[in-house]
Amino acid sequence: MSRSLIELNNLTYRFRRKDDPVLEDISFSLEKGTFNILVGPGGSGKSTLCRILDGRIPHLLRGDLTGDVFLEGKSALDLEMKDISCCVGSVFQDPETMFATLTVEDEIAFGPENLLRVRDKIREDVEKLLGLTGIGTYRHNLVWNLSGGQIQKLGLASVLAMEPKLIILDEPTANLDPASTSQVHELILSLREQGMTVLLVTRELDEFLAEADQLLVLDRGKLLYRGEPYGILSERGNDLEQRGIWLPETVEIGLELRRRGYPVDRIPVRVRETLELIQQLNLVSEGTVLTGRDSPTRDETASPLIDGRGIRYSYGGGLYALKGVDIAVRPGEMLAIVGRNGAGKSTLAKLLIGLNKCREGSLNLFGKNSRRWKVPDLANHISLVFQNPEHQFLTDTVADEIDYSLQSRGVNDPEERIRERGKMLGQLGLSEEAERHPFTLSAGNKRRLGVATMLVGHPEVLIVDEPTYGQDREMTRTLMTLLREIRDRGIAVVMISHDMRLVSEYADRVVVMSEGLKHFDGNPTELFDKAEILESASLEPTLLFQILKALGEWGVTCRGNIPRTETFIKLLLKEGEVSLG
Amino acid sequence: MAEHDLSYKDRGSVLNRVYPLVKLVWVFLIAVGLFLFTRPLSGMVVFLFVLFLALIPGKMRPGEILKSGLIVFGLGFLLMIFHFLIDPGETVWSFGFLQVSDYGLQQGPVFFFRLSGVVLASFILIWTTDTRDLMQSLVKAGMPYRYAYTIFLALRFLPLIQREVESVKAAHAIRGRAAGTTLKHRIILWQRYVFTILINGLRKAENTADALECRAFGYAPERTYVKRIAFRKRDMVLILFTLLLEAGLIAGERLF
Numbered sequence: 001m002s003r004s005l006i007e008l009n010n011l012t013y014r015f016r017r018k019d020d021p022v023l024e025d026i027s028f029s030l031e032k033g034t035f036n037i038l039v040g041p042g043g044s045g046k047s048t049l050c051r052i053l054d055g056r057i058p059h060l061l062r063g064d065l066t067g068d069v070f071l072e073g074k075s076a077l078d079l080e081m082k083d084i085s086c087c088v089g090s091v092f093q094d095p096e097t098m099f100a101t102l103t104v105e106d107e108i109a110f111g112p113e114n115l116l117r118v119r120d121k122i123r124e125d126v127e128k129l130l131g132l133t134g135i136g137t138y139r140h141n142l143v144w145n146l147s148g149g150q151i152q153k154l155g156l157a158s159v160l161a162m163e164p165k166l167i168i169l170d171e172p173t174a175n176l177d178p179a180s181t182s183q184v185h186e187l188i189l190s191l192r193e194q195g196m197t198v199l200l201v202t203r204e205l206d207e208f209l210a211e212a213d214q215l216l217v218l219d220r221g222k223l224l225y226r227g228e229p230y231g232i233l234s235e236r237g238n239d240l241e242q243r244g245i246w247l248p249e250t251v252e253i254g255l256e257l258r259r260r261g262y263p264v265d266r267i268p269v270r271v272r273e274t275l276e277l278i279q280q281l282n283l284v285s286e287g288t289v290l291t292g293r294d295s296p297t298r299d300e301t302a303s304p305l306i307d308g309r310g311i312r313y314s315y316g317g318g319l320y321a322l323k324g325v326d327i328a329v330r331p332g333e334m335l336a337i338v339g340r341n342g343a344g345k346s347t348l349a350k351l352l353i354g355l356n357k358c359r360e361g362s363l364n365l366f367g368k369n370s371r372r373w374k375v376p377d378l379a380n381h382i383s384l385v386f387q388n389p390e391h392q393f394l395t396d397t398v399a400d401e402i403d404y405s406l407q408s409r410g411v412n413d414p415e416e417r418i419r420e421r422g423k424m425l426g427q428l429g430l431s432e433e434a435e436r437h438p439f440t441l442s443a444g445n446k447r448r449l450g451v452a453t454m455l456v457g458h459p460e461v462l463i464v465d466e467p468t469y470g471q472d473r474e475m476t477r478t479l480m481t482l483l484r485e486i487r488d489r490g491i492a493v494v495m496i497s498h499d500m501r502l503v504s505e506y507a508d509r510v511v512v513m514s515e516g517l518k519h520f521d522g523n524p525t526e527l528f529d530k531a532e533i534l535e536s537a538s539l540e541p542t543l544l545f546q547i548l549k550a551l552g553e554w555g556v557t558c559r560g561n562i563p564r565t566e567t568f569i570k571l572l573l574k575e576g577e578v579s580l581g
Numbered sequence: 582m583a584e585h586d587l588s589y590k591d592r593g594s595v596l597n598r599v600y601p602l603v604k605l606v607w608v609f610l611i612a613v614g615l616f617l618f619t620r621p622l623s624g625m626v627v628f629l630f631v632l633f634l635a636l637i638p639g640k641m642r643p644g645e646i647l648k649s650g651l652i653v654f655g656l657g658f659l660l661m662i663f664h665f666l667i668d669p670g671e672t673v674w675s676f677g678f679l680q681v682s683d684y685g686l687q688q689g690p691v692f693f694f695r696l697s698g699v700v701l702a703s704f705i706l707i708w709t710t711d712t713r714d715l716m717q718s719l720v721k722a723g724m725p726y727r728y729a730y731t732i733f734l735a736l737r738f739l740p741l742i743q744r745e746v747e748s749v750k751a752a753h754a755i756r757g758r759a760a761g762t763t764l765k766h767r768i769i770l771w772q773r774y775v776f777t778i779l780i781n782g783l784r785k786a787e788n789t790a791d792a793l794e795c796r797a798f799g800y801a802p803e804r805t806y807v808k809r810i811a812f813r814k815r816d817m818v819l820i821l822f823t824l825l826l827e828a829g830l831i832a833g834e835r836l837f
Contacts, residue, residue, distance in 0.1 A: 054795055055795070056791050056794070056795065059794075060790075060791055060794055061791075081794050081795075082794075082797055082799065082800045085794065085795050085796060085797040085800070086797060086800075088795075089795075090795050092788060092792060094788070096741075097785045097788035097789050097792065098788070098789065098792035098795075098796070099737075099789075099792075100730075100734065100737065100789065100792070100793055100796070100798070101712075101713050101737070102588075102589055102711055102712060102713060102737065103711075106713055106807075106808070109807045110796060111796040111797060112805070113804050113805045113806060113807060114796060114797040114798050114799070114800045114801075114804050115797050115800055116800070116801050116803065116804060116805055117805060118805065119805055119806075119807055122805065122807050123807060126807075140591075142588065142589070142590070144588065144740050144741065144744070158796070159796075162796065162797065350751070353755050354755075355751050355754065355755070375754045375755060376754065376755075378755075379754075379755050379756065383755065384755055386748070386752050388748070390777060390780070390781065391748050391749045391751075391752035391753075391777060392752040392753070392755075392756060393773075393777065394753065394756060394770065394773045395773070404756065405756065408756060439780060453756065
């Protein structure tokens with residue numbers, strides 16, 4: 001009997017009225033009870049492939065599809081959607097749009113109710129899943145009052161309730177804080193133990209890669225590699241890096257050591273494996289000192305652009321989103337604000353850009369009390385790049401978007417506008433897209449346009465909400481390099497993020513928020529040393545920091561700032577002066 | 582996070598417990614009554630009745646009602662002023678070219694209470710009714726569940742749209758003011774505003790429709806309902822009282 005649950009043979013798919021295939025000649029199978037990971041850069045066709053596997057293509061979304069899809073030996077193209085939905089469960093990228101009812105327990109029951117399961121069995125399953133996902137406390141909550149982590153868990157529970165044989169998870173932790181991410185990770189890994197077949201689309205491979213039975217690598221619609229993860233990393237690791245796929249820091253260390261001629265047969269994935277490799281290669285011994293550059297010192301003398309003391313803010317009902325926060329933002333620094341979902345980060349950002357008014361405590365923005373600023377006037381000094389850049393677009397072309405921002409900043413001379421626009425589009429690599437509608441741009445270019453529209457007025461502070469959201473590694477690097485250049489021009493950059501690796505690599509200073517309070521204000525290296533703060537704010541240190549910490553236990557002294565793997569390797573191989581960042 | 586204004590909430594109120602279909606019929610009766618009235622007093626009585634229901638048996642806070650209804654009540658007020666000025670009849674007051682007619686003075690409040698009353702009654706339905714229960718009550722009344730569900734999924738979308746509106750509004754505000762502040766420029770901005778919300782709303786709706794199919798919606802002509810809802814005869818008091826009130830007011834208009 002075949003072990004394959006689902007099998008694709010020479011599958012090619014084109015959207016209607018499009019010549020180029022979005023997926024081309026794809027062949028692979030998912031074996032029963034296995035854990036599979038699908039990776040690929042942005043726009044590689046991952047979500048389309050998920051839609052084929054869960055039957056949405058071709059049953060709901062038409063197009064030109066050739067090749068075969070077999071579900072338990074039967075052609076999925078001949079099955080009806082309702083038959084596929086009994087076997088394949090899909091948790092969408094934004095599970096909130098999946099919800100069809102109002103409360104948590106109703107949502108879990110919705111699928112089994114459609115399948116005509118008996119009432120008692122449904123009740124029993126709902127109880128079990130509430131327990132499994134840890135959202136029992138919120139069973140009567142309205143679905144739109146849940147946090148990001150709870151939404152993901154509910155999405156998963158509502159699909160699991162239908163007892164599918166295959167569960168597809170499309171970026172389930174894309175916008176979660178590290179602790180919620182960990183909880184969802186544990187939940188996903190427990191599914192395989194229950195005999196379920198899992199296909200996970202993710203860029204957060206840190207905790208999954210070592211556990212996967214199969215890694216599928218997709219790029220530009222083609223399945224480049226498939227197989228056991230360690231094998232693919234050993235044979236194709238460099239290629240994956242070049243294609244802009246996020247790889248764990250442990251893998252990056254292994255690949256870099258091999259590139260430098262060290263005998264690395266098996267690329268490490270876990271922290272323990274990396275440490276074993278370092279030991280095996282004799283790269284450190286007791287007494288070794290790894291000295292990074294000193295953490296940047298803060299220029300406390302520069303007068304702050306933003307100066308808040310004891311800020312409290314309530315949306316009503318006696319509950320405070322901020323409970324007395326002090327914050328100062330100075331010119332030319334890159335500040336990260338981190339914390340779990342609902343910690344008060346977004347509320348603080350809204351106060352800084354004037355969308356919320358500070359009524360308790362004091363908040364001075366650019367030398368003036370925040371309550372005396374009007375939002376459009378404040379927009380000349382401080383800009384916010386929204387998580388969803390589409391919300392910010394106001395015109396029909398990329399060029400007009402820049403023009404609008406220039407006009408709103410008082411640039412009324414048409415010639416100057418054309419000059420400034422050309423400069424900005426060129427700087428952000430958007431010149432060729434100038435006449436396109438902003439909504440038709442790729443995710444990465446939408447993000448860049450969002451930044452461009454906010455930069456044209458030369459603000460003194462730029463706030464970026466979740467810079468890595470929906471971005472692959474290359475897009476993120478481009479964006480972060482740009483933000484660093486902006487900082488170097490003396491503009492303060494404030495990024496709100498859950499991505500601790502990003503914070504470690506790019507931020508000069510990090511503010512940790514938890515339960516409406518500021519718990520830490522300092523440099524990232526200091527933060528990772530404070531286990532209590534990390535725990536209280538649901539944060540986790542990066543893999544690199546975990547390696548450094550473990551090396552410390554071996555008697556290796558790690559000094560200064562070692563924010564990224566390149567720096568670490570240079571120090572490890574004693575390659576002289578290491579430049580920070 | 583700020584709560585969404587147009588969403589169901591179990592306040593443990595009397596109206597929360599009323600059978601959903603009864604509330605739906607009640608909204609219809611309120612609308613019919615308000616469209617039949619020709620005098621402002623009748624409209625005002627029914628509007629105050631609806632307001633009373635929202636505040637006491639519905640346990641809404643005045644602030645909630647005002648916040649959600651501000652735009653509609655404001656529109657109703659403008660409509661009233663409009664009628665004051667454009668309706669024909671004897672001029673009772675004039676200021677320059679502006680003339681207020683006696684007929685306008687009567688029709689203005691009629692339109693204000695008509696619009697405000699219907700909207701407030703609809704808000705009560707949304708605030709006090711779990712859409713799932715509403716769907717189930719329609720299915721019990723004989724409607725195929727696919728249709729019942731499709732109609733009321735729209736109510737499920739209201740809070741999401743509201744959140745989208747807030748995000749877009751905030752994003753547009755921080756883009757600053759472009760040089761053009763003419764009416765034409767403002768209309769163009771509003772178009773963009775609506776466009777963004779519409780596009781994102783359609784995407785969400787498409788996702789939800791796909792999700793329903795992926796979750797076996799429509800798998801069989803029937804489906805199980807874990808929660809049972811039951812019609813209670815005493816729920817009919819709401820309909821009977823409303824019918825009596827409106828009939829009395831219509832009779833009063835005819836007689837006096």
